[in-house]
Amino acid sequence: xxxxxxxxxxxxxxxxxxxxxxxxxxxxxxxxxxxxxxxxxxxxxxxxxxxxxxxxxxxxxxxxxxxxxxxxxxxxxxxxxxxxxxxxxxxxxxxxxxxxxxxxxxxxxxxxxxxxxxxxxxxxxxxxxxxxxxxxxxxxxxxxxxxxxxxxxxxxxxxxxxxxxxxxxxxxxxxxxxxxxxxxxxxxxxxxxxxxxxxxxxxxxxxxxxxxxxxxxxxxxxx
Amino acid sequence: xxxxxxxxxxxxxxxxxxxxxxxxxxxxxxxxxxxxxxxxxxxxxxxxxxxxxxxxxxxxxxxxxxxxxxxxxxxxxxxxxxxxxxxxxxxxxxxxxxxxxxxxxxxxxxxxxxxxxxxxxxxxxxxxxxxxxxxxxxxxxxxxxxxxxxxxxxxxxxxxxxxxxxxxxxxxxxxxxxxxxxxxxxxxxxxxxxxxxxxxxxxxxxxxxxxxxxxxxxxxxxx
Numbered sequence: 093x094x095x096x097x098x099x100x101x102x103x104x105x106x107x108x109x110x111x112x113x114x115x116x117x118x119x120x121x122x123x124x125x126x127x128x129x130x131x132x133x134x135x136x137x138x139x140x141x142x143x144x145x146x147x148x149x150x151x152x153x154x155x156x157x158x159x160x161x162x163x164x165x166x167x168x169x170x171x172x173x174x175x176x177x178x179x180x181x182x183x184x185x186x187x188x189x190x191x192x193x194x195x196x197x198x199x200x201x202x203x204x205x206x207x208x209x210x211x212x213x214x215x216x217x218x219x220x221x222x223x224x225x226x227x228x229x230x231x232x233x234x235x236x237x238x239x240x241x242x243x244x245x246x247x248x249x250x251x252x253x254x255x256x257x258x259x260x261x262x263x264x265x266x267x268x269x270x271x272x273x274x275x276x277x278x279x280x281x282x283x284x285x286x287x288x289x290x291x292x293x294x295x296x297x298x299x300x301x302x303x304x305x306x307x308x309x310x311x312x313x314x315x
Numbered sequence: 316x317x318x319x320x321x322x323x324x325x326x327x328x329x330x331x332x333x334x335x336x337x338x339x340x341x342x343x344x345x346x347x348x349x350x351x352x353x354x355x356x357x358x359x360x361x362x363x364x365x366x367x368x369x370x371x372x373x374x375x376x377x378x379x380x381x382x383x384x385x386x387x388x389x390x391x392x393x394x395x396x397x398x399x400x401x402x403x404x405x406x407x408x409x410x411x412x413x414x415x416x417x418x419x420x421x422x423x424x425x426x427x428x429x430x431x432x433x434x435x436x437x438x439x440x441x442x443x444x445x446x447x448x449x450x451x452x453x454x455x456x457x458x459x460x461x462x463x464x465x466x467x468x469x470x471x472x473x474x475x476x477x478x479x480x481x482x483x484x485x486x487x488x489x490x491x492x493x494x495x496x497x498x499x500x501x502x503x504x505x506x507x508x509x510x511x512x513x514x515x516x517x518x519x520x521x522x523x524x525x526x527x528x529x530x531x532x533x534x535x536x537x538x
Contacts, residue, residue: 156383164377164428192430196423196467200416205387207415233467240459244451245416 096121099213099254100202105140106281107299108257111265112217113148114274115256123152123211127198129191130162133282140280147275152209156201161191195228196237199253203241206251215254221261231258262302270308277311288313319344322436322477323425328363329504330522331480334488335440336371337497338479346375346434350421352414353385356505363503370498375432379424384414418451419460422476426464429474438477444484454481485525493531500534511536 099120101113104127116122126141128134138155145153195218202214218229227233238253245251257265269276281299282289289296291314303310322343324336327350339345349364351357361378368376418441425437441452450456461476468474480488492499504522505512512519514537526533 154383154387156386158381158383160377160379160381160424161427163379164424164431192427193423193464193468194427196426196463197420200419200423201383201387203419204384204415204417208387227469228467230466233463236459236463236466240419240456240463241416243453243459244419244456246450 097213098123098209098211099215100125100206100209100211101215102126102198102202102217103141103144104217105137105144105279106217106295107262107269107276107279107302108217108219108265110144110217110276110279111269111272111274112215112257113144114269114272116213116215116254117148118272120213122148122150123154123205123209124150125198125202125205126153126155127201128155128157128159129194129197130159131191132284133280136280136282140278143278144275147278154201154205158197158201161194161197164192193228195226195233199237199241203245203251207245207249212250213252213254215256217257218255219260219262219265220258229258231255234258262298263305266302266306266308270306279312288315290315320436321346321432321434322438323348323429323432323434324438325349325421325425325440326364326367327440328360328367328502329440329518330485330492330499330502330525331440331442331488333367333440333499333502334492334495334497335438335480336367337492337495339436339438339477340371341495343436345371345373346377346428346432347373348421348425348428349376349378350424351378351380351382352417352420353382354414355507356503359503359505363501366501367498370501377424377428381420381424384417384420387415416451418449418456422460422464426468426474430468430472435473436475436477438479440480441478442483442485442488443481452481454478457481485521486528489525489529489531493529502535511538513538 097120099116100123101116103109103113103124124145126138199214206214220229220231234253234255241251281295283293283295284290289312291300300310320343322339323346324339326332326336326347347368349361422437429437443452443454457476457478464474464476504518506516506518507513512535514523523533
């Protein structure tokens with residue numbers, strides 16, 4: 093009998109995290125984590141989370157509420173007074189959708205849960221490419237946070253952060269998703285709430301361009 | 316007119332954070348942050364937080380609910396199935412009161428808030444001494460987390476973590492509190508819920524020993 097190690101995968105319900113889960117599902121036992129931080133599209137993301145987790149028969153799920161971020165504000169994703177940019181991102185500009193230091197909160201939840209359930213890896217589908225401009229989506233940030241995890245957890249704990257998509261662009265992520273038969277039709281990427289994806293926000297534009305360049309049709313519905 | 320820089324101080328309502336706030340209050344504009352993580356003594360701690368903040372006339376206050384940590388469990392502070400140790404801690408042993416990676420969550424909240432309100436420092440009254448054995452109360456952890464903050468926040472942001480008590484023991488903390496006229500009578504340190512402090516848990520024992528060695532009487536009420 094082979095012992096498979098247990099990994100927690102951060103699953104927002106979007107394209108990237110779904111492909112990240114598909115990677116981890118190849119040879120790991122899985123637990124999935126979703127966070128609600130008061131984002132506009134939370135209910136839609138949460139149903140995508142459960143649909144993708146169901147697809148992979150993952151029983152161990154945690155949904156953590158970090159909606160204090162909503163009260164802190166500072167981002168168009170959680171503050172309806174700030175509008176979401178449309179179109180593709182500008183190189184070198186941190187977009188209004190940046191939620192200050194958000195990924196540190198998400199990683200911290202994953203690390204605490206990993207210590208308790210004995211998971212040895214924490215997978216996150218963060219992407220540095222596409223010029224998204226989020227400072228908490230860089231290799232430098234994940235390396236530094238990994239050092240903080242090593243220093244700040246019990247000496248007998250070893251929790252490694254894995255970022256398999258960090259250097260892929262959306263075209264490669266879509267291709268990889270297809271190779272792994274990831275259920276991309278169950279995912280949700282749009283930043284604007286609604287029944288169907290808006291097709292115009294930064295996230296939709298990046299996704300649509302990725303599918304187009306990969307030569308596949310995006311299976312979700314757009315307005 | 317002198318420009319004072321703004322600092323966020325993490326204020327649990329305990330002895331250490333009160334002395335930390337007293338240090339920062341000397342020459343900083345202040346904002347105070349309290350987190351509720353489902354700890355047994357939350358209501359008592361919260362009233363100590365407000366009393367100490369009132370004493371220093373701090374208007375800018377944030378209470379963040381990170382009680383998802385309660386569902387994650389793994390600590391006697393938040394899991395009533397695990398009993399709290401009494402007596403002084405054993406060197407080299409991580410006590411049952413350790414909440415996995417807790418300080419990373421607290422720091423992450425502080426950093427996000429600092430980015431939004433323009434604070435340039437985040438003060439935390441963590442103490443590595445007294446053999447408390449918490450891995451997230453070490454200089455190594457704070458240095459590594461500081462590097463993650465530098466990498467994971469906007470390029471034009473500079474948020475420094477300050478740990479003025481890190482290498483002090485309780486005796487020195489009590490002395491410093493007296494020098495700064497910190498309102499130690501308003502603080503709460505006990506890990507066990509109650510009207511009066513239990514006097515027996517690890518936290519009470521460390522506190523009482525600190526006052527005794529410093530030659531002062533602890534002004535709070537014990538059972």
